[in-house]
Amino acid sequence: MEIFPETGCIARLAIVIALGASLAAFGVTRIVAQEKTSEASARKMAEGKALFQARCGYCHLAGGTGTLMLGRRLGKDKALLASRTDLSAEYIKKITRVGINSMPPHTRIEVPDSELDLIAAYLTRPESERGASEPKADSLPGSEPIRE
Amino acid sequence: MSIVLPPNVSERSFQKALDAFAGVVGKQWVLATDEDRHTYMDIYAAGDADRHVPSAAVGPQSPEEVQAIIRIANEHKVPLWPISRGKNLGYGAAAPCMSGTVVLDLGRMKRILEVNERFGYCLIEPGVGFFDLFNYLQANKIPLWMSVPANAWGSVVGNALERGYGYTPYGDNTSHICGMEVVLANGEMVRTGTGAMSNSPCWQLFKYGYGPAWDQLFVQSNFGVVTKMGLWLMPEPEATLGLAMQLQEPDDVGWAVDELAPLRLNGVLLQSPSIGNSLRIAASQSQRTQWYDGDGAMPDDVLRQVLQKFGLGWWNIDLWLYGYDDVNEAHARIIKNAFAKHSKQEFKVTKWHRGEPIANSGAGVPSTNALQIVNWRGGRGGHLGFSPVMPPTSEHVLKQFHSTKKRYEEIGVDYYGSFTLMERYTTNVNLMVYDQNDSAMTAKVRALFKVLVADAAKEGYSEYRTHLSYMDDVALTFDYNNHALLRLNETVKDALDPNGILAPGKQGIWPRTYRSEKT
Numbered sequence: 086m087e088i089f090p091e092t093g094c095i096a097r098l099a100i101v102i103a104l105g106a107s108l109a110a111f112g113v114t115r116i117v118a119q120e121k122t123s124e125a126s127a128r129k130m131a132e133g134k135a136l137f138q139a140r141c142g143y144c145h146l147a148g149g150t151g152t153l154m155l156g157r158r159l160g161k162d163k164a165l166l167a168s169r170t171d172l173s174a175e176y177i178k179k180i181t182r183v184g185i186n187s188m189p190p191h192t193r194i195e196v197p198d199s200e201l202d203l204i205a206a207y208l209t210r211p212e213s214e215r216g217a218s219e220p221k222a223d224s225l226p227g228s229e230p231i232r233e
Numbered sequence: 234m235s236i237v238l239p240p241n242v243s244e245r246s247f248q249k250a251l252d253a254f255a256g257v258v259g260k261q262w263v264l265a266t267d268e269d270r271h272t273y274m275d276i277y278a279a280g281d282a283d284r285h286v287p288s289a290a291v292g293p294q295s296p297e298e299v300q301a302i303i304r305i306a307n308e309h310k311v312p313l314w315p316i317s318r319g320k321n322l323g324y325g326a327a328a329p330c331m332s333g334t335v336v337l338d339l340g341r342m343k344r345i346l347e348v349n350e351r352f353g354y355c356l357i358e359p360g361v362g363f364f365d366l367f368n369y370l371q372a373n374k375i376p377l378w379m380s381v382p383a384n385a386w387g388s389v390v391g392n393a394l395e396r397g398y399g400y401t402p403y404g405d406n407t408s409h410i411c412g413m414e415v416v417l418a419n420g421e422m423v424r425t426g427t428g429a430m431s432n433s434p435c436w437q438l439f440k441y442g443y444g445p446a447w448d449q450l451f452v453q454s455n456f457g458v459v460t461k462m463g464l465w466l467m468p469e470p471e472a473t474l475g476l477a478m479q480l481q482e483p484d485d486v487g488w489a490v491d492e493l494a495p496l497r498l499n500g501v502l503l504q505s506p507s508i509g510n511s512l513r514i515a516a517s518q519s520q521r522t523q524w525y526d527g528d529g530a531m532p533d534d535v536l537r538q539v540l541q542k543f544g545l546g547w548w549n550i551d552l553w554l555y556g557y558d559d560v561n562e563a564h565a566r567i568i569k570n571a572f573a574k575h576s577k578q579e580f581k582v583t584k585w586h587r588g589e590p591i592a593n594s595g596a597g598v599p600s601t602n603a604l605q606i607v608n609w610r611g612g613r614g615g616h617l618g619f620s621p622v623m624p625p626t627s628e629h630v631l632k633q634f635h636s637t638k639k640r641y642e643e644i645g646v647d648y649y650g651s652f653t654l655m656e657r658y659t660t661n662v663n664l665m666v667y668d669q670n671d672s673a674m675t676a677k678v679r680a681l682f683k684v685l686v687a688d689a690a691k692e693g694y695s696e697y698r699t700h701l702s703y704m705d706d707v708a709l710t711f712d713y714n715n716h717a718l719l720r721l722n723e724t725v726k727d728a729l730d731p732n733g734i735l736a737p738g739k740q741g742i743w744p745r746t747y748r749s750e751k752t
Contacts, residue, residue: 150604154605157520187614194340
C-alpha cells in the first residue's frame with residue numbers, strides 16, 4: 086500500500102497504449118531475416134523505437150514521470166528523450182546502467198545490452214531520420230501541465 | 234566496488250557456483266560485474282545501501298531453470314534472493330537482506346499463461362508487470378480489471394507476494410491469490426490448493442485444496458520461490474462513481490474515519506479509500522525549495538501556502554463506488570449524508586459507464602507517475618515507508634497521527650502520511666522522502682524510522698510490510714510468549730531449507746546457517 090496521488094488518468098492511459106503498441110511492433114520486428122542495408126537500417130531504427138517505448142516508455146513518453154521531472158529540471162525543450170539531439174549513445178547507455186538523480190539504474194535483465202544498443206541508436210538517430218511531426222513534450226495528448 | 238561474498242563461502246566456491254549457474258541459464262544471464270552489482274542495490278536507500286550488497290545475479294527463464302539453480306546453490310551453499318522485477322521501491326527494491334547473497338532475478342519469466350474471462354482470473358509468471366497484463370487485457374478486449382498500485386513499474390506477482398495494495402474492490406492483492414507453483418529450497422516443485430491434483434480444473438477457482446492451505450506461507454516469506462501464481466481479476470462493472478473530498482483541518486481525519494469505517498465494513502464501500510495529507514500531492518507537482526529551504530520539517534504555515542496554491546485540503550480523500558449505476562447512486566447518497574454532518578463542502582463527482590474511455594473510470598490503469606514524489610528534495614531522490622496497522626477509529630487514528638507528526642517534526646523530516654481503510658483495520662502509511670546524496674538527511678530518516686517502530690510497538694501496532702534494514706526490528710515487535718511466532722518461523726525455515734539458501738533474513742526469518750547475521 087502506498088500513498089501516492091492518483092495522477093492524470095488520461096496521461097497514464099496514453100502511455101500504456103503506446104507501450105502496448107510498441108510491444109506488439111517489437112514482436113513483429115524480431116522475426117526479420119535478411120534485408121538490404123537501407124531496409125535493415127530502417128528496421129533497426131523501428132526496433133529501437135519500439136524497444137525505447139517498451140522499456141523506457143513507463144517514464145519517458147509524453148506525460149510520463151521522467152518527462153515531467155526532466156521538464157522541471159532542464160526545461161520543456163529537454164523533457165522528452167525521443168526529441169533530444171544532445172545525447173550521445175555512450176551517455177545514454179551509461180546512465181541507463183548507473184542511473185542519474187531520481188532515475189534508478191537498470192539491470193541487464195530488464196534491458197539487455199543488445200536492446201540497449203538499439204535504443205541508444207534510435208535516440209541518437211541523425212536529423213535525416215527524424216520526422217517533422219515528432220512529438221514535443223508539451224504538445225502530445227496526455228501531457229500533464231507542469232504546475233510551477 | 235569490491236565484491237562482497239556470502240558468509241562462509243570462498244571465492245573459489247563462489248566462482249564454481251557462478252560457472253554452474255551459467256551452465257544452466259547461459260553466460261549472458263549470470264551478471265557479476267561491478268556495474269551489475271550496482272544495478273541490484275537498493276536504488277532508494279536511506280544511506281544504508283552498503284548493508285545489502287548483492288554478490289551477483291542470475292536470471293532463469295523457466296521453473297526448471299529455477300530448480301537447477303537452487304540445486305547448485307545448495308551444493309555450493311550460496312544463498313539466493315528471489316525477486317520478480319525488483320521494483321519493491323521504498324522497501325529495498327532488488328537488493329538482498331544479507332550482503333553477499335546472489336539475486337535470483339525472475340524478470341525473464343514473463344509468460345501470461347492463462348486469462349479466464351468467465352471465472353475472472355489469470356495465471357502468470359513473476360516477471361509479468363502491471364503494464365504487461367494491462368496491455369494483454371486491453372489488446373484482447375477482456376473485460377476484467379486489475380488492481381494496480383500507485384507505482385505500477387513492478388511485478389503483479391511480486392506485489393501480491395509483498396502484500397501490496399491497489400485501489401479497486403480487489404485492492405488487497407494478496408487475498409486474491411488462488412493457487413501457486415513453488416520451487417522449494419530442495420529444488421522440488423509443488424503446486425498449492427487443487428493444483429496439487431494433476432488434473433484439477435479448479436486450481437485458480439478454489440483456494441484451499443485439502444488440508445493446510447499453503448499459499449499464504451509463501452507470502453512475505455523465504456520458504457520457496459513462486460514460479461506461477463493464480464490471481465483473481467475483477468469483472469468490469471456496469472459503472473463506477475468517484476467521490477473526491479478535501480478535509481480542511483488536521484483533526485478532520487478523525488470524524489472521516491469514524492464515518493467511513495462502518496460503510497467499508499457493511500459493504501457500501503467495496504474499495505479501500507485512502508485519506509492522505511496534501512504533501513503527497515504537492516511533492517508530485519513541485520519541489521520543496523519552491524516553498525521552504527530550512528533544515529527542519531516544513532512548518533505548518535508554509536504547508537498552508539502550498540495547500541492554497543494547489544487548491545488542496547489538509548487531507549484529501551478519493552472514494553470509488555463500483556457496480557450497478559442505481560446502487561452506486563444510492564451508496565453515494567449514503568456517503569454524502571454521512572459527510573454532511575461534519576462539512577458543508579460538496580464532493581467532486583466522477584461518473585463512468587461501461588463503454589466509455591476507461592481512463593475516466595475507477596479501473597486500475599498502470600502508471601509510474603507517482604514516483605515524481607522522490608524529486609521533492611532534489612538530488613538523488615529516494616523514499617522509505619513506515620506503515621503500521623491499527624483499528625479504524627478516531628481514537629487510534631488521531632493519536633497515531635499526532636504522535637507520528639510530532640516525531641517527524643522533532644527529527645526534522647516533512648510529514649507525509651495517509652490512512653487507508655480496509656474492512657476491519659486501517660493502514661497508516663508514512664513516507665519519508667529524501668535526497669540520497671545528503672547523508673545528514675538520510676541519517677535523520679533512519680533515526681526517525683527506528684523511533685516510529687518503537688512507538689508503534691508500544692501501542693501494539695505492527696507494520697504490514699517493511700524495508701530490508703528494519704525486518705529484524707519489526708519481527709521482534711511480535712513478542713507474544715517470548716517471540717513464539719519467530720521461533721515457529723525459524724523451525725519451518727530450518728526444516729524446509731537446512732542450508733539456508735533462500736532469502737536469509739527476509740521478514741526477520743534467518744536460517745540456522747546465518748542466524749548470527751541477525752541485526
